[in-house]
Amino acid sequence: MHVPDGLMDPIVALVGTVEFLVVVAVALALSARKTGEKDLPRVAVLCAGIFVAQMLNFPIGGGTTGHLIGAALLAIMIGPTLAILGMTVVLIIQALMFGDGGVTALGLNGLNMAIIAPLVGWGVYNLVKPITKGLSRTGDSVAVGIAAWASVFVSAAACAAELAVSYAISDGAYGIAGAFAVPAMLGYHLVIGIGEAVITVGVIAYVSKVSPGALRRAAVTKSAKGWLSNITSSKVALASSAILLVFALALPLYFLYSSEGSDGLEQTMVDAEVEERDQILSAPFSYGESYFAALFAGLLGFLAVALVALGILKALGRGPAGN
Amino acid sequence: MPMIVGHVRGHSHILPDLDEHSKSHWFGRLDSRAKIVGIFSFVVVCALLTKVELITASLVLAVAIAAASGAPVRSLAKAYAAAFPFMLLASVSVFLFAGIERGLEMLGRTSACVIALLALASGTGTFGLFAGLRRLRVPATISTLLMLTYRYILVVSEEFFRMRTARKARGFGGGRSLLDKYALNTISFTAGTVLVRATARADRVYEALRCRGFSGDITVWRTSSLGRSDLVFMAVLLLSSGLLAAIQTGWVQW
Numbered sequence: 055m056h057v058p059d060g061l062m063d064p065i066v067a068l069v070g071t072v073e074f075l076v077v078v079a080v081a082l083a084l085s086a087r088k089t090g091e092k093d094l095p096r097v098a099v100l101c102a103g104i105f106v107a108q109m110l111n112f113p114i115g116g117g118t119t120g121h122l123i124g125a126a127l128l129a130i131m132i133g134p135t136l137a138i139l140g141m142t143v144v145l146i147i148q149a150l151m152f153g154d155g156g157v158t159a160l161g162l163n164g165l166n167m168a169i170i171a172p173l174v175g176w177g178v179y180n181l182v183k184p185i186t187k188g189l190s191r192t193g194d195s196v197a198v199g200i201a202a203w204a205s206v207f208v209s210a211a212a213c214a215a216e217l218a219v220s221y222a223i224s225d226g227a228y229g230i231a232g233a234f235a236v237p238a239m240l241g242y243h244l245v246i247g248i249g250e251a252v253i254t255v256g257v258i259a260y261v262s263k264v265s266p267g268a269l270r271r272a273a274v275t276k277s278a279k280g281w282l283s284n285i286t287s288s289k290v291a292l293a294s295s296a297i298l299l300v301f302a303l304a305l306p307l308y309f310l311y312s313s314e315g316s317d318g319l320e321q322t323m324v325d326a327e328v329e330e331r332d333q334i335l336s337a338p339f340s341y342g343e344s345y346f347a348a349l350f351a352g353l354l355g356f357l358a359v360a361l362v363a364l365g366i367l368k369a370l371g372r373g374p375a376g377n
Numbered sequence: 378m379p380m381i382v383g384h385v386r387g388h389s390h391i392l393p394d395l396d397e398h399s400k401s402h403w404f405g406r407l408d409s410r411a412k413i414v415g416i417f418s419f420v421v422v423c424a425l426l427t428k429v430e431l432i433t434a435s436l437v438l439a440v441a442i443a444a445a446s447g448a449p450v451r452s453l454a455k456a457y458a459a460a461f462p463f464m465l466l467a468s469v470s471v472f473l474f475a476g477i478e479r480g481l482e483m484l485g486r487t488s489a490c491v492i493a494l495l496a497l498a499s500g501t502g503t504f505g506l507f508a509g510l511r512r513l514r515v516p517a518t519i520s521t522l523l524m525l526t527y528r529y530i531l532v533v534s535e536e537f538f539r540m541r542t543a544r545k546a547r548g549f550g551g552g553r554s555l556l557d558k559y560a561l562n563t564i565s566f567t568a569g570t571v572l573v574r575a576t577a578r579a580d581r582v583y584e585a586l587r588c589r590g591f592s593g594d595i596t597v598w599r600t601s602s603l604g605r606s607d608l609v610f611m612a613v614l615l616l617s618s619g620l621l622a623a624i625q626t627g628w629v630q631w
Contacts, residue, residue: 056463057463058460058463058464058467058487058490058491059420059423059424059486059487059490059491059494060423060424060426060483060486060487060489060490061464061467061483061487064424064425067424078519082516082518082519085518086518090593091591091592091593092583094518094521094522094525094593095525095579095582095583095586096576096579096580096583097522098521098522098525098526098529098579098582099525099526099529099533099575099576099578099579099582100572100575100576100579101522101526101529102526102527102529102530102532102533102534102575103533103571103572103574103575103576104572105526105530105533105534106530106533106534106537106571107568107571107572109534109537110564110567110568111551112552112555112560112561112564113551113552113553113554113555113557113560114554114555115553115554115555115556116554119551122568127572131572139518139519139522140522140526142519143519143522143523143526144526146519146523147523147526147527147530149494150494150497150498150506151498151503151527152456152459152460152498153456153457153459153460153491153494153495153498154459154460156420156424156490156491156494157417157420157421157424157490157494158420158421158424158490159424221474226471226474226475226479227427227475227479227482228483230467230470230471230474231470231474231475233474234470234473234474235470238470245555248555249555249561252555252561252565253561253564253565253568254565255565256561256562256564256565256566256568256569257565257568257569257572259565260565260566260569260570260573261569261572261573264569264570264573265573265576265577267576268572268573268576268577
């Protein structure tokens with residue numbers, strides 16, 4: 055999924071880079087408060103572990119193989135902020151030392167694999183876990199599996215969307231046409247995600263059995279009473295915000311796409327030199343220009359609404375602490 | 378830092394010659410900040426080019442930088458080949474939707490960027506590169522993580538390769554499909570063992586770092602200042618990038 059330099063439209067790359075830098079700066083600030091110098095070697099060695107685990111190929115069938123991304127694994131092991139920094143470091147090393155990715159594409163690669171993937175992985179894990187709690191040990195595995203699959207699928211969807219938007223706004227000079235990029239990326243990663251899910255479940259089960267101390271899942275402590283601290287200490291609320299953040303990060307790309315495309319009616323009005331009056335109320339979403347854009351928007355929208363509704367229900371039902 | 382460099386040499390089978398080579402060649406001796414600024418600006422401009430002549434010129438310039446860096450051709454070609462499949466996939470899909478010219482432009486543009494970056498990576502000592510990033514104000518947390526992670530990638534991957542050999546010796550062939558439960562079990566246990574060993578190592582690493590005076594940041598021991606050759610190198614790259622950008626945007630007529 056590593057995008058090389060020169061593939062994406064410069065405006066898309068710029069948007070991605072700005073978003074990436076802002077989120078990494080926030081993650082740096084948050085992690086500086088929570089972590090000490092002792093955590094740095096731990097994160098570094100785990101990142102090295104993830105880098106090496108990415109060399110592991112798993113069979114898909116028909117002689118093809120896929121490899122682990124490990125973002126959900128890292129996020130479940132060390133929490134989302136450190137996972138964002140860790141995956142960023144892995145991506146920088148891959149781009150600078152191995153030619154995998156690039157300088158101008160670092161923002162978009164970072165957005166997909168170092169921000170969206172760990173946030174979705176961690177968010178989905180913490181949202182699904184309370185539901186599958188009743189299933190004892192298998193419950194946790196189910197949550198890990200769904201989280202790992204979602205992290206791969208959503209980050210691949212983000213990558214496909216970036217390619218399609220690049221193609222659309224540059225008239226074909228950059229990117230890959232949405233009609234090809236979206237089904238190809240989603241179809242391939244639908245299957246790759248299953249491999250990622252199976253391996254991540256296996257790894258988490260193995261690590262929690264062999265070395266439970268390695269899975270120091272971020273313990274959330276309640277420092278003060280009040281609705282604000284209840285929200286910040288509720289994993290369900292935090293997980294919902296992680297998912298919402300992912301959608302917020304996708305919005306600029308969507309606006310970029312919708313601002314460039316003009317539909318048949320608009321084109322007719324332009325041809326007929328009719329000026330459209332300013333709209334009083336404009337909807338933030340539309341159904342996209344093509345079948346795939348509509349399908350894509352629908353899928354993501356459904357996922358977003360389902361997850362957030364789930365989060366709110368859980369937060370209300372189980373009390374603000376959510377655990 | 379030299380201490381860490383010394384350690385890496387002990388585990389140097391992955392990038393064996395490059396760090397050594399980078400010390401003996403003029404390109405390797407240039408200040409890493411000059412190389413980072415020069416090559417990054419060149420790559421940024423290359424990624425913006427859409428005119429065929431300019432893409433050809435940038436590709437020639439990238440190959441010239443790679444040749445001047447004196448990095449071993451074989452290792453450069455190997456790294457380029459590893460990055461090639463996705464570039465080819467992108468170019469072929471562009472070719473299918475927008476024609477052969479656009480496809481070739483895409484291949485040329487992405488190749489120029491990758492070759493220039495690989496020349497930078499191959500012609501610069503790894504820790505020199507990260508130290509350069511640190512001196513260019515990359516946050517301490519990121520640069521420290523970069524140095525430590527890179528150093529442990531070498532150690533952990535050595536362990537991984539040993540495990541892979543052991544796995545192979547026990548008759549593991551990689552499995553056939555996602556339905557192969559035995560193969561997926563083996564693969565997740567391998568990944569799990571890599572992570573468990575990595576975590577077990579982390580505490581020892583921290584203690585060793587404390588003994589060397591670590592307090593959250595790896596300070597750069599050997600500092601250098603920008604000399605005349607560094608400035609000339611940076612100026613040449615910045616000027617040629619600027620020229621390419623100016624012709625692309627139409628400020629300068631060709």
